[in-house]
Amino acid sequence: MTRNIELNEKMRDERREQILSHALRLFAARGLAATKISDIATSVGMSQGLLYHYFRSKEEIFTEIVRGAFEKMNAAVRMLEELPQSPREKIEMAIVQLLKSLEESEDFACTILLNAQAGISEATPAEAQAIIREESGIPYTVIARILRAGQQEGTIKPFDADALAMVFWTTIKGLALHKAVNGATFKAPDARILTAMFFTEDRLH
Amino acid sequence: MTRNIELNEKMRDERREQILSHALRLFAARGLAATKISDIATSVGMSQGLLYHYFRSKEEIFTEIVRGAFEKMNAAVRMLEELPQSPREKIEMAIVQLLKSLEESEDFACTILLNAQAGISEATPAEAQAIIREESGIPYTVIARILRAGQQEGTIKPFDADALAMVFWTTIKGLALHKAVNGATFKAPDARILTAMFFTEDRLH
DNA sequence: GTCTATATCCAGATAGAC
DNA sequence: GTCTATCTGGATATAGAC
Numbered sequence: 001m002t003r004n005i006e007l008n009e010k011m012r013d014e015r016r017e018q019i020l021s022h023a024l025r026l027f028a029a030r031g032l033a034a035t036k037i038s039d040i041a042t043s044v045g046m047s048q049g050l051l052y053h054y055f056r057s058k059e060e061i062f063t064e065i066v067r068g069a070f071e072k073m074n075a076a077v078r079m080l081e082e083l084p085q086s087p088r089e090k091i092e093m094a095i096v097q098l099l100k101s102l103e104e105s106e107d108f109a110c111t112i113l114l115n116a117q118a119g120i121s122e123a124t125p126a127e128a129q130a131i132i133r134e135e136s137g138i139p140y141t142v143i144a145r146i147l148r149a150g151q152q153e154g155t156i157k158p159f160d161a162d163a164l165a166m167v168f169w170t171t172i173k174g175l176a177l178h179k180a181v182n183g184a185t186f187k188a189p190d191a192r193i194l195t196a197m198f199f200t201e202d203r204l205h
Numbered sequence: 206m207t208r209n210i211e212l213n214e215k216m217r218d219e220r221r222e223q224i225l226s227h228a229l230r231l232f233a234a235r236g237l238a239a240t241k242i243s244d245i246a247t248s249v250g251m252s253q254g255l256l257y258h259y260f261r262s263k264e265e266i267f268t269e270i271v272r273g274a275f276e277k278m279n280a281a282v283r284m285l286e287e288l289p290q291s292p293r294e295k296i297e298m299a300i301v302q303l304l305k306s307l308e309e310s311e312d313f314a315c316t317i318l319l320n321a322q323a324g325i326s327e328a329t330p331a332e333a334q335a336i337i338r339e340e341s342g343i344p345y346t347v348i349a350r351i352l353r354a355g356q357q358e359g360t361i362k363p364f365d366a367d368a369l370a371m372v373f374w375t376t377i378k379g380l381a382l383h384k385a386v387n388g389a390t391f392k393a394p395d396a397r398i399l400t401a402m403f404f405t406e407d408r409l410h
Numbered sequence: 411g412t413c414t415a416t417a418t419c420c421a422g423a424t425a426g427a428c
Numbered sequence: 429g430t431c432t433a434t435c436t437g438g439a440t441a442t443a444g445a446c
Contacts, residue, residue, distance in 0.1 A: 015411095033238035034328035036439065047413050052441065113325070119386040120318070123239035136386075157401075163394040166383060167376070174379025178371060181324040181341075189368040196362075196401050220429095242422060252431050257423065 016054050019044055020068070021107070023061050028110035028180065032062050033123055059125040066118050066128040069111045070135040077142040087150030091168075091198055094143070096191050098172050102179060103188040112176035140165050147198065156198055164198060171197075221259050224249055225273070226312070228266050233315035233385065237267050238328055264330040271323050271333040274316045275340040282347040292355030296373075296403055299348070301396045303377050307384060308393040317381035345370050352403065361403055372402060 022043040026035045037058050041048045055061045080090055101108040118124045119132050144165035150156030157164070171194060179186040227248040231240045242263050246253045260266045285295055306313040323329045324337050349370035355361030362369070376399060384391040 028325075030326050030328045031236045031238060031322070033236060034326065037441085038439075048440090049414075049442080050412055053411070056441095058440075116382055116386070117236070117322075120233075120382070121235050121239065123235045157398075159395055159398055163392070164398060167380075167394050167398050170379030170383045171372070171376050172379070173382055174375030174377070175372075177321050177325070177378055177382070178375045181321070187368070189372050190364055193362075193364055193369060193372050193402050197398050241420095253422090254424080254432075255430055258429070261423095263422075 012054070016064075019051065019054055020061065020065055024065050024107065024110050024114060027062060027065065028113045028117075031117060032058070032121070032125075059127075062118070063125050063128040063131070065111075065114060067131055069115050070131055070138075073111075073115075074135060074138045077139045081142050081146060086155070087146045087153055088155035088199060090146050091143075091150065091156070092191070092195055095168075095194050099175075099188040099191055099194075102172070102175055103186065109176045109179045112173055113180050116173055116177070139169060143168050150198075155200055157200055167197060217259070221269075224256065224259055225266065225270055229270050229312065229315050229319060232267060232270065233318045233322075236322060237263070237326070237330075264332075267323075268330050268333040268336070270316075270319060272336055274320050275336055275343075277316075278320075279340060279343045282344045286347050286351060291360070292351045292358055293360035293404060295351050296348075296355065296361070297396070297400055300373075300399050304380075304393040304396055304399075307377070307380055308391065314381045314384045317378055318385050321378055321382070344374060348373050355403075360405055362405055369403060376402075 019040065023035070023040045026039055026043060030039075035058075037051060038048050040058075040061070041051050044051075055064070077094075080094055083090060083093075085093065102112075115132070115136070118128055119136060124132070140162075144161045147156050147161045147164050147168075151158055151161065175188070224245065228240070228245045231244055231248060235244075240263075242256060243253050245263075245266070246256050249256075260269070282299075285299055288295060288298075290298065307317075320337070320341070323333055324341060329337070345367075349366045352361050352366045352369050352373075356363055356366065380393070
Protein backbone atom coordinates (compact mmCIF):
# COMPACT_ATOMS: atom_id res chain seq x y z
CA MET A 1 0.00 0.00 0.00
CA THR A 2 2.58 2.50 1.17
CA ARG A 3 4.76 1.09 -1.63
CA ASN A 4 2.31 2.16 -4.25
CA ILE A 5 1.92 5.63 -2.87
CA GLU A 6 5.66 6.06 -2.79
CA LEU A 7 6.03 4.71 -6.29
CA ASN A 8 3.34 7.04 -7.55
CA GLU A 9 4.96 10.00 -5.92
CA LYS A 10 8.27 9.06 -7.45
CA MET A 11 6.80 8.83 -10.91
CA ARG A 12 5.07 12.11 -10.38
CA ASP A 13 8.33 13.73 -9.34
CA GLU A 14 10.10 12.35 -12.36
CA ARG A 15 7.44 13.74 -14.62
CA ARG A 16 7.79 17.10 -12.92
CA GLU A 17 11.54 17.01 -13.42
CA GLN A 18 11.02 16.22 -17.06
CA ILE A 19 8.76 19.22 -17.47
CA LEU A 20 11.19 21.47 -15.62
CA SER A 21 14.03 20.33 -17.83
CA HIS A 22 12.21 21.16 -21.03
CA ALA A 23 10.92 24.42 -19.61
CA LEU A 24 14.45 25.45 -18.65
CA ARG A 25 15.63 25.32 -22.25
CA LEU A 26 12.64 27.23 -23.50
CA PHE A 27 12.75 29.91 -20.82
CA ALA A 28 16.47 30.38 -21.38
CA ALA A 29 15.98 30.66 -25.12
CA ARG A 30 12.98 32.98 -25.16
CA GLY A 31 12.35 34.36 -21.70
CA LEU A 32 9.40 33.78 -19.41
CA ALA A 33 6.81 35.93 -21.14
CA ALA A 34 7.61 34.76 -24.66
CA THR A 35 7.41 31.10 -23.73
CA LYS A 36 3.91 29.73 -24.10
CA ILE A 37 2.63 27.00 -21.85
CA SER A 38 1.75 25.18 -25.04
CA ASP A 39 5.40 25.37 -26.13
CA ILE A 40 6.41 23.56 -22.99
CA ALA A 41 3.69 20.96 -23.38
CA THR A 42 4.63 20.32 -27.00
CA SER A 43 8.30 20.06 -26.10
CA VAL A 44 7.60 17.50 -23.39
CA GLY A 45 5.12 15.74 -25.63
CA MET A 46 2.00 16.10 -23.57
CA SER A 47 -1.21 18.03 -23.90
CA GLN A 48 -1.49 21.54 -22.60
CA GLY A 49 -4.17 20.59 -20.12
CA LEU A 50 -2.05 17.86 -18.57
CA LEU A 51 0.64 20.31 -17.57
CA TYR A 52 -1.80 21.74 -15.07
CA HIS A 53 -1.91 18.42 -13.25
CA TYR A 54 1.74 18.96 -12.37
CA PHE A 55 1.99 22.70 -11.97
CA ARG A 56 -0.48 25.38 -11.05
CA SER A 57 0.80 27.92 -13.54
CA LYS A 58 3.63 28.95 -15.82
CA GLU A 59 4.97 31.13 -13.02
CA GLU A 60 5.16 28.16 -10.70
CA ILE A 61 7.27 26.24 -13.21
CA PHE A 62 9.57 29.20 -13.59
CA THR A 63 9.89 29.68 -9.85
CA GLU A 64 10.68 26.01 -9.27
CA ILE A 65 13.49 26.18 -11.78
CA VAL A 66 14.94 29.28 -10.17
CA ARG A 67 14.71 27.66 -6.74
CA GLY A 68 16.50 24.51 -7.87
CA ALA A 69 19.19 26.49 -9.66
CA PHE A 70 20.11 28.50 -6.58
CA GLU A 71 20.06 25.44 -4.36
CA LYS A 72 22.56 23.67 -6.56
CA MET A 73 24.79 26.67 -7.13
CA ASN A 74 24.93 27.62 -3.47
CA ALA A 75 25.59 24.06 -2.39
CA ALA A 76 28.45 23.93 -4.87
CA VAL A 77 30.18 27.10 -3.71
CA ARG A 78 29.77 26.10 -0.07
CA MET A 79 31.37 22.77 -0.83
CA LEU A 80 34.17 24.59 -2.63
CA GLU A 81 34.85 26.68 0.43
CA GLU A 82 35.06 23.60 2.66
CA LEU A 83 37.75 21.95 0.55
CA PRO A 84 41.23 21.49 2.07
CA GLN A 85 42.98 23.27 -0.82
CA SER A 86 44.59 26.69 -0.63
CA PRO A 87 42.47 29.74 -1.57
CA ARG A 88 44.35 30.14 -4.79
CA GLU A 89 43.78 26.51 -5.73
CA LYS A 90 40.10 26.85 -4.94
CA ILE A 91 39.75 29.81 -7.28
CA GLU A 92 41.62 27.94 -9.97
CA MET A 93 39.47 24.85 -9.52
CA ALA A 94 36.33 26.92 -9.63
CA ILE A 95 37.30 28.66 -12.85
CA VAL A 96 38.41 25.46 -14.56
CA GLN A 97 35.27 23.65 -13.45
CA LEU A 98 32.93 26.47 -14.42
CA LEU A 99 34.48 26.74 -17.88
CA LYS A 100 34.21 23.00 -18.33
CA SER A 101 30.57 22.96 -17.27
CA LEU A 102 29.86 25.89 -19.51
CA GLU A 103 31.34 24.14 -22.50
CA GLU A 104 29.95 20.69 -21.86
CA SER A 105 26.59 21.18 -20.25
CA GLU A 106 23.75 22.81 -22.09
CA ASP A 107 21.74 22.93 -18.89
CA PHE A 108 24.44 24.76 -16.98
CA ALA A 109 24.59 27.65 -19.42
CA CYS A 110 20.79 27.77 -19.55
CA THR A 111 20.57 27.85 -15.78
CA ILE A 112 22.99 30.74 -15.39
CA LEU A 113 21.19 32.59 -18.11
CA LEU A 114 17.77 32.01 -16.66
CA ASN A 115 18.86 33.25 -13.26
CA ALA A 116 20.39 36.31 -14.84
CA GLN A 117 17.19 37.04 -16.73
CA ALA A 118 15.10 36.43 -13.64
CA GLY A 119 17.26 38.80 -11.64
CA ILE A 120 16.93 41.57 -14.19
CA SER A 121 13.32 41.40 -15.16
CA GLU A 122 10.60 43.15 -13.26
CA ALA A 123 8.24 40.67 -14.86
CA THR A 124 9.74 37.87 -12.73
CA PRO A 125 7.17 36.24 -10.42
CA ALA A 126 7.22 37.61 -6.88
CA GLU A 127 8.18 34.32 -5.29
CA ALA A 128 11.13 33.88 -7.63
CA GLN A 129 12.18 37.44 -6.85
CA ALA A 130 12.15 36.61 -3.15
CA ILE A 131 14.43 33.61 -3.73
CA ILE A 132 16.77 35.73 -5.78
CA ARG A 133 16.85 38.44 -3.15
CA GLU A 134 17.82 35.95 -0.47
CA GLU A 135 20.12 33.60 -2.35
CA SER A 136 21.82 35.44 -5.17
CA GLY A 137 24.41 37.12 -2.97
CA ILE A 138 25.85 33.91 -1.61
CA PRO A 139 28.18 32.97 -4.47
CA TYR A 140 29.58 36.50 -4.39
CA THR A 141 30.27 36.54 -0.65
CA VAL A 142 31.79 33.05 -0.69
CA ILE A 143 34.15 33.85 -3.56
CA ALA A 144 35.02 37.18 -1.95
CA ARG A 145 35.87 35.35 1.28
CA ILE A 146 38.13 32.90 -0.54
CA LEU A 147 39.81 35.75 -2.40
CA ARG A 148 40.45 37.63 0.83
CA ALA A 149 42.06 34.53 2.32
CA GLY A 150 44.22 34.33 -0.79
CA GLN A 151 45.22 37.96 -0.36
CA GLN A 152 46.41 37.13 3.16
CA GLU A 153 48.43 34.33 1.59
CA GLY A 154 49.81 36.74 -1.00
CA THR A 155 48.63 34.65 -3.96
CA ILE A 156 45.70 36.88 -4.92
CA LYS A 157 46.09 40.43 -6.17
CA PRO A 158 45.41 43.16 -3.61
CA PHE A 159 42.43 44.74 -5.36
CA ASP A 160 39.15 45.15 -3.52
CA ALA A 161 37.96 41.60 -2.91
CA ASP A 162 34.31 42.42 -3.55
CA ALA A 163 35.20 43.96 -6.89
CA LEU A 164 37.25 40.88 -7.78
CA ALA A 165 34.38 38.61 -6.78
CA MET A 166 32.01 40.64 -8.88
CA VAL A 167 34.32 40.37 -11.89
CA PHE A 168 34.68 36.65 -11.23
CA TRP A 169 30.97 35.99 -11.54
CA THR A 170 30.14 38.56 -14.18
CA THR A 171 32.79 37.04 -16.41
CA ILE A 172 31.20 33.61 -16.05
CA LYS A 173 27.75 35.05 -16.70
CA GLY A 174 29.04 36.91 -19.72
CA LEU A 175 30.42 33.69 -21.14
CA ALA A 176 27.12 31.92 -20.49
CA LEU A 177 25.43 34.68 -22.42
CA HIS A 178 27.86 34.27 -25.27
CA LYS A 179 27.26 30.55 -25.39
CA ALA A 180 23.53 31.16 -25.49
CA VAL A 181 23.95 33.37 -28.55
CA ASN A 182 26.58 31.36 -30.40
CA GLY A 183 25.30 27.97 -29.42
CA ALA A 184 27.14 25.02 -30.84
CA THR A 185 30.13 27.10 -31.96
CA PHE A 186 31.01 28.01 -28.39
CA LYS A 187 34.46 27.11 -27.16
CA ALA A 188 35.45 28.06 -23.62
CA PRO A 189 38.54 30.27 -23.38
CA ASP A 190 41.83 29.14 -21.85
CA ALA A 191 41.40 29.26 -18.07
CA ARG A 192 44.68 31.16 -17.73
CA ILE A 193 43.16 34.18 -19.44
CA LEU A 194 40.77 34.46 -16.51
CA THR A 195 43.08 33.42 -13.69
CA ALA A 196 45.39 36.29 -14.67
CA MET A 197 42.82 38.69 -13.21
CA PHE A 198 43.19 37.17 -9.77
CA PHE A 199 46.59 35.54 -9.34
CA THR A 200 49.74 37.39 -8.44
CA GLU A 201 51.79 35.13 -10.71
CA ASP A 202 50.90 33.99 -14.19
CA ARG A 203 51.63 30.28 -14.17
CA LEU A 204 49.00 27.74 -13.30
CA HIS A 205 51.17 25.26 -11.37
CA MET B 206 6.65 75.92 -47.10
CA THR B 207 9.69 73.63 -47.21
CA ARG B 208 10.58 75.12 -43.84
CA ASN B 209 7.39 73.85 -42.32
CA ILE B 210 7.77 70.40 -43.71
CA GLU B 211 11.31 70.17 -42.41
CA LEU B 212 10.25 71.48 -39.03
CA ASN B 213 7.45 68.96 -38.83
CA GLU B 214 9.74 66.13 -39.72
CA LYS B 215 12.20 67.23 -37.10
CA MET B 216 9.53 67.31 -34.44
CA ARG B 217 8.33 63.95 -35.54
CA ASP B 218 11.84 62.52 -35.29
CA GLU B 219 12.27 63.96 -31.83
CA ARG B 220 9.06 62.37 -30.71
CA ARG B 221 10.21 59.08 -32.13
CA GLU B 222 13.50 59.35 -30.28
CA GLN B 223 11.60 60.06 -27.09
CA ILE B 224 9.53 56.94 -27.54
CA LEU B 225 12.61 54.86 -28.34
CA SER B 226 14.37 56.14 -25.24
CA HIS B 227 11.53 55.15 -22.93
CA ALA B 228 11.07 51.85 -24.70
CA LEU B 229 14.76 51.05 -24.29
CA ARG B 230 14.52 51.19 -20.53
CA LEU B 231 11.39 49.09 -20.43
CA PHE B 232 12.64 46.47 -22.88
CA ALA B 233 15.91 46.20 -20.98
CA ALA B 234 14.10 45.83 -17.67
CA ARG B 235 11.43 43.36 -18.73
CA GLY B 236 12.20 41.99 -22.15
CA LEU B 237 10.27 42.44 -25.37
CA ALA B 238 7.37 40.10 -24.70
CA ALA B 239 6.74 41.27 -21.14
CA THR B 240 6.69 44.94 -22.12
CA LYS B 241 3.22 46.10 -23.10
CA ILE B 242 2.70 48.77 -25.69
CA SER B 243 0.58 50.49 -23.06
CA ASP B 244 3.57 50.49 -20.69
CA ILE B 245 5.57 52.40 -23.26
CA ALA B 246 2.74 54.83 -23.95
CA THR B 247 2.22 55.47 -20.23
CA SER B 248 5.94 55.94 -19.70
CA VAL B 249 6.15 58.51 -22.51
CA GLY B 250 2.91 60.10 -21.38
CA MET B 251 0.79 59.56 -24.43
CA SER B 252 -2.17 57.43 -25.33
CA GLN B 253 -1.73 53.94 -26.63
CA GLY B 254 -3.33 54.79 -29.94
CA LEU B 255 -0.98 57.65 -30.57
CA LEU B 256 2.04 55.38 -30.48
CA TYR B 257 0.82 53.84 -33.69
CA HIS B 258 1.19 57.18 -35.44
CA TYR B 259 4.91 56.88 -34.88
CA PHE B 260 5.54 53.16 -35.15
CA ARG B 261 3.73 50.36 -36.89
CA SER B 262 4.14 47.85 -34.08
CA LYS B 263 5.97 46.95 -30.91
CA GLU B 264 8.39 44.90 -32.98
CA GLU B 265 9.26 47.92 -35.09
CA ILE B 266 10.14 49.90 -31.98
CA PHE B 267 12.31 47.09 -30.75
CA THR B 268 14.03 46.66 -34.10
CA GLU B 269 14.75 50.38 -34.38
CA ILE B 270 16.45 50.34 -31.00
CA VAL B 271 18.57 47.35 -31.95
CA ARG B 272 19.53 49.00 -35.23
CA GLY B 273 20.58 52.21 -33.54
CA ALA B 274 22.56 50.37 -30.87
CA PHE B 275 24.64 48.47 -33.39
CA GLU B 276 25.23 51.54 -35.51
CA LYS B 277 26.65 53.43 -32.56
CA MET B 278 28.68 50.54 -31.20
CA ASN B 279 30.20 49.65 -34.54
CA ALA B 280 31.00 53.26 -35.34
CA ALA B 281 32.76 53.51 -31.98
CA VAL B 282 34.96 50.45 -32.42
CA ARG B 283 35.85 51.46 -35.96
CA MET B 284 36.86 54.86 -34.70
CA LEU B 285 38.92 53.19 -32.00
CA GLU B 286 40.77 51.16 -34.59
CA GLU B 287 41.60 54.28 -36.61
CA LEU B 288 43.25 56.05 -33.68
CA PRO B 289 47.00 56.71 -33.84
CA GLN B 290 47.69 55.01 -30.49
CA SER B 291 49.43 51.69 -30.06
CA PRO B 292 47.29 48.52 -29.92
CA ARG B 293 47.89 48.18 -26.22
CA GLU B 294 46.82 51.76 -25.58
CA LYS B 295 43.71 51.23 -27.67
CA ILE B 296 42.70 48.25 -25.58
CA GLU B 297 43.35 50.17 -22.43
CA MET B 298 41.35 53.14 -23.64
CA ALA B 299 38.49 50.91 -24.68
CA ILE B 300 38.32 49.20 -21.31
CA VAL B 301 38.54 52.43 -19.34
CA GLN B 302 35.93 54.07 -21.52
CA LEU B 303 33.55 51.11 -21.44
CA LEU B 304 33.75 50.88 -17.66
CA LYS B 305 33.13 54.60 -17.38
CA SER B 306 30.11 54.46 -19.68
CA LEU B 307 28.80 51.47 -17.83
CA GLU B 308 28.99 53.26 -14.54
CA GLU B 309 27.73 56.63 -15.66
CA SER B 310 25.21 55.96 -18.37
CA GLU B 311 22.00 54.16 -17.69
CA ASP B 312 21.30 53.96 -21.41
CA PHE B 313 24.61 52.33 -22.19
CA ALA B 314 24.01 49.42 -19.84
CA CYS B 315 20.45 49.08 -21.09
CA THR B 316 21.63 49.04 -24.68
CA ILE B 317 24.19 46.31 -24.12
CA LEU B 318 21.63 44.30 -22.24
CA LEU B 319 18.95 44.71 -24.86
CA ASN B 320 21.29 43.58 -27.60
CA ALA B 321 22.31 40.59 -25.54
CA GLN B 322 18.68 39.66 -24.96
CA ALA B 323 17.84 40.19 -28.60
CA GLY B 324 20.71 37.96 -29.61
CA ILE B 325 19.63 35.15 -27.35
CA SER B 326 15.92 35.09 -27.76
CA GLU B 327 14.21 33.20 -30.52
CA ALA B 328 11.30 35.55 -29.94
CA THR B 329 13.30 38.44 -31.39
CA PRO B 330 11.68 39.96 -34.51
CA ALA B 331 13.09 38.62 -37.76
CA GLU B 332 14.38 41.99 -38.91
CA ALA B 333 16.23 42.57 -35.64
CA GLN B 334 17.70 39.09 -35.96
CA ALA B 335 18.97 39.96 -39.42
CA ILE B 336 20.70 43.08 -38.09
CA ILE B 337 22.25 41.06 -35.29
CA ARG B 338 23.44 38.40 -37.67
CA GLU B 339 25.17 40.98 -39.84
CA GLU B 340 26.48 43.43 -37.28
CA SER B 341 27.14 41.67 -34.02
CA GLY B 342 30.42 40.14 -35.09
CA ILE B 343 32.09 43.45 -35.88
CA PRO B 344 33.15 44.49 -32.37
CA TYR B 345 34.68 41.03 -31.91
CA THR B 346 36.66 41.08 -35.12
CA VAL B 347 37.89 44.64 -34.58
CA ILE B 348 39.08 43.95 -31.04
CA ALA B 349 40.66 40.68 -32.19
CA ARG B 350 42.51 42.59 -34.90
CA ILE B 351 43.82 45.14 -32.43
CA LEU B 352 44.85 42.36 -30.04
CA ARG B 353 46.73 40.57 -32.80
CA ALA B 354 48.59 43.75 -33.64
CA GLY B 355 49.46 44.02 -29.95
CA GLN B 356 50.74 40.48 -29.94
CA GLN B 357 53.10 41.42 -32.81
CA GLU B 358 54.22 44.29 -30.63
CA GLY B 359 54.71 41.94 -27.69
CA THR B 360 52.43 43.93 -25.41
CA ILE B 361 49.48 41.54 -25.56
CA LYS B 362 49.57 37.99 -24.22
CA PRO B 363 50.02 35.27 -26.81
CA PHE B 364 46.69 33.50 -26.26
CA ASP B 365 44.35 32.92 -29.17
CA ALA B 366 43.27 36.42 -30.19
CA ASP B 367 39.70 35.38 -30.92
CA ALA B 368 39.40 33.87 -27.46
CA LEU B 369 40.80 37.05 -25.93
CA ALA B 370 38.37 39.18 -27.92
CA MET B 371 35.49 36.99 -26.79
CA VAL B 372 36.54 37.36 -23.17
CA PHE B 373 36.91 41.09 -23.69
CA TRP B 374 33.31 41.54 -24.75
CA THR B 375 31.71 38.89 -22.57
CA THR B 376 33.29 40.54 -19.55
CA ILE B 377 31.74 43.87 -20.49
CA LYS B 378 28.40 42.25 -21.13
CA GLY B 379 28.58 40.42 -17.83
CA LEU B 380 29.16 43.70 -16.05
CA ALA B 381 26.23 45.30 -17.86
CA LEU B 382 24.10 42.41 -16.66
CA HIS B 383 25.31 42.94 -13.13
CA LYS B 384 24.48 46.61 -13.28
CA ALA B 385 21.01 45.80 -14.54
CA VAL B 386 20.41 43.58 -11.53
CA ASN B 387 22.07 45.69 -8.86
CA GLY B 388 21.06 49.01 -10.28
CA ALA B 389 22.10 52.05 -8.31
CA THR B 390 24.58 50.13 -6.15
CA PHE B 391 26.75 49.31 -9.14
CA LYS B 392 30.35 50.41 -9.04
CA ALA B 393 32.63 49.58 -11.96
CA PRO B 394 35.72 47.55 -11.03
CA ASP B 395 39.27 48.88 -11.29
CA ALA B 396 40.26 48.77 -14.96
CA ARG B 397 43.53 47.06 -14.05
CA ILE B 398 41.66 43.95 -12.99
CA LEU B 399 40.53 43.56 -16.58
CA THR B 400 43.65 44.76 -18.38
CA ALA B 401 45.59 42.00 -16.59
CA MET B 402 43.86 39.49 -18.86
CA PHE B 403 45.41 41.05 -21.95
CA PHE B 404 48.63 42.88 -21.12
CA THR B 405 51.97 41.17 -20.83
CA GLU B 406 52.93 43.52 -17.99
CA ASP B 407 50.75 44.54 -15.09
CA ARG B 408 51.22 48.28 -14.90
CA LEU B 409 48.97 50.70 -16.71
CA HIS B 410 51.62 53.20 -17.81
C1' DG C 411 -3.46 10.35 -15.93
C1' DT C 412 -4.57 11.94 -20.21
C1' DC C 413 -7.01 14.19 -23.72
C1' DT C 414 -10.25 17.74 -26.21
C1' DA C 415 -13.07 21.56 -25.92
C1' DT C 416 -14.02 25.88 -24.08
C1' DA C 417 -14.44 29.94 -20.96
C1' DT C 418 -12.05 34.00 -19.87
C1' DC C 419 -9.06 37.49 -20.12
C1' DC C 420 -5.84 40.63 -21.88
C1' DA C 421 -2.82 42.83 -25.13
C1' DG C 422 -1.98 44.49 -29.93
C1' DA C 423 -3.77 47.01 -33.31
C1' DT C 424 -7.52 49.86 -35.71
C1' DA C 425 -11.34 53.25 -36.39
C1' DG C 426 -13.20 57.38 -35.96
C1' DA C 427 -14.31 61.70 -33.35
C1' DC C 428 -12.16 66.06 -32.17
C1' DG D 429 -1.72 65.11 -33.63
C1' DT D 430 -4.26 63.31 -30.06
C1' DC D 431 -7.72 60.90 -27.73
C1' DT D 432 -11.41 57.12 -26.59
C1' DA D 433 -13.72 53.16 -27.91
C1' DT D 434 -13.58 48.88 -30.04
C1' DC D 435 -12.29 44.77 -32.77
C1' DT D 436 -9.67 40.72 -32.88
C1' DG D 437 -6.58 37.17 -31.86
C1' DG D 438 -4.23 34.42 -28.96
C1' DA D 439 -2.72 32.51 -24.48
C1' DT D 440 -3.86 30.93 -19.76
C1' DA D 441 -6.37 28.15 -17.22
C1' DT D 442 -10.53 25.14 -16.42
C1' DA D 443 -14.14 21.58 -17.27
C1' DG D 444 -15.44 17.38 -18.32
C1' DA D 445 -15.17 13.00 -21.02
C1' DC D 446 -12.45 8.73 -21.26
